[in-house]
Amino acid sequence: MVDxxxxxFFSHFLQQAKKANSTPRTxxxxxxxxxxxxxxxxCDGCGLCAxxxxxxxxxxxxxxxxxxxxxxxxxxCSQCKIVCSTGALNSPVSDCLLRPTVTSTCNPHMAMYCxxxxxxxxTLAITIEPNQPPSIDAVRCNGCNLCRTQCPxxxxxxxxxxxx
Ligand code: SF4
Ligand code: SF4
Numbered sequence: 001m002v003d004x005x006x007x008x009f010f011s012h013f014l015q016q017a018k019k020a021n022s023t024p025r026t027x028x029x030x031x032x033x034x035x036x037x038x039x040x041x042x043c044d045g046c047g048l049c050a051x052x053x054x055x056x057x058x059x060x061x062x063x064x065x066x067x068x069x070x071x072x073x074x075x076x077c078s079q080c081k082i083v084c085s086t087g088a089l090n091s092p093v094s095d096c097l098l099r100p101t102v103t104s105t106c107n108p109h110m111a112m113y114c115x116x117x118x119x120x121x122x123t124l125a126i127t128i129e130p131n132q133p134p135s136i137d138a139v140r141c142n143g144c145n146l147c148r149t150q151c152p153x154x155x156x157x158x159x160x161x162x163x164x
Contacts, residue, residue, distance in 0.1 A: 024162055028067040030058055030080040031094040031142070034087070040064065042088035049080035049089065067096060069158070073145040096143030098158040102133045106155035109133040117147035117156060 023036040030049055033039045045063030050056075055072045058065050058080060065088070067074065074096050081089040100117075107114035111131045118126040118134060125140035126147060138161075148156040 025097060025160055027061070028069065028096050028098055028143070028160060030065055030067060030084075030089055031074055031076055031096045032078070032081045032089045032091040033065075034089070034091050039088050042086045044086055044088075046086075048083045048085075052079045052083045054079060069096075069098070069145040069148075071149070073149055074143070076142060076144065094142065096145065097161050098143035098145060099138050099141055099161050100136055100147055100156045100158055102136070103155045103157060105153045106133045106151075107153055109155070114152065116150045116152060120146045120150040122146065 023040065025036045029036075029039060030053075034042065043064045045060050045065070047060050047065075049065050050058040050060060054077060055075060057067050057069055057072050057074060059068045060066075065080075076094045078094065081094075084090075102109070102117075104110075108128055108131060115128055118128050121141075122144065123140045123142055125137045125142075126134045127137075128134045143158070143161075145158060148158055
């Protein structure tokens with residue numbers, strides 16, 4: 001049921017993006033950020049979201065909130081959404097719009113047992129077959145960045161997605 005709702009959301013997101021010829025997102029935003037065009041219009045850089053984020057992953061750059069996920073991850077707690085009064089974080093779906101890719105330093109890729117990323121993933125988006133690199137379900141994934149921070153060989157890279 002959750003998967004169906006997420007697929008419907010991304011289908012709607014894609015249609016709206018096409019209609020609006022929207023500005024591409026080039027930096028990650030708090031997970032309930034509205035479309036980049038609307039976000040730029042609404043966010044006033046007040047910093048309330050950054051003050052209230054328990055993971056300290058929000059920074060203000062160019063008067064706009066963005067995520068710094070170098071060392072930590074988003075717990076999708078909604079604190080940023082709750083304190084934002086401008087409507088910049090009003091999306092009904094919480095998704096950092098980042099998706100992992102697995103590089104060749106991954107342990108299972110080199111036939112060594114490891115399941116750190118799979119075991120840390122809160123959405124069960126990662127599966128690992130014997131001696132195979134992890135497989136990531138981009139619809140289940142919410143871009144939290146936990147898998148990247150838990151990988152012992154720094155094999156996971158995150159990239160921004162505009163849509164799925
Ligand atoms: S949802 Fe929570 S952890 Fe994620 S950016 Fe917002 S306040 Fe921080
Ligand atoms: S970023 Fe990684 S840990 Fe977070 S939901 Fe996606 S696959 Fe799971």
